[in-house]
Amino acid sequence: AQSVAQPEDQVNVAEGNPLTVKCTYSVSGNPYLFWYVQYPNRGLQFLLKYITGDNLVKGSYGFEAEFNKSQTSFHLKKPSALVSDSALYFCAVRDAGRSDYKLSFGAGTTVTVRA
């Protein structure tokens, strides 16, 4: 079965410092990986995805993520966090080795960036 783990419920950083949100996954085939962000009282917005190709993926709002197959990880990063990055972040995976088209999300990580 496919699954996603976000080991940190909360991440707190100071504005201007690097931000990392961790994600690990488990699949039987190749993974399709996604990051979404949810601002307070809003729906989810797409940040970036890894389907194939370059392991370093760049996305919206200055975020990037690195696919690491050996560590089964897809950590989200931003070199310099902004207060406006404070939100709930979700990692998601689809197992390309499965015949269905389910998408599994992690439990989410709340990011707080303090001024």
Add this chain to the structure above:
Amino acid sequence: EAQVTQNPRYLITVTGKKLTVTCSQNMNHEYMSWYRQDPGLGLRQIYYSMNVEVTDKGDVPEGYKVSRKEKRNFPLILESPSPNQTSLYFCASSLRAPDTQYFGPGTRLTVL
């Protein structure tokens, strides 16, 4: 404007009273999906649809039904709601099988 719409946005109902949450997208997307969001559990997929008349169960389908008679619409039906279905529900769509998904604004459902 490209968007996914859901109605109603808020709903308070009682146990056993059938309800439908509508979802519509105007992007000609093939893939549509319903999720519920609960604190500490993240988003869990209820049902998804690859195209018209093609639906399949997600991870938590019990107590829910869906239909996909038209490409743009994907309603979620609760035939006999129970309090454990109190949750925040999101509809989403993507051009094809789970690619970049566009989410609706959410429907907050309370079942008393």
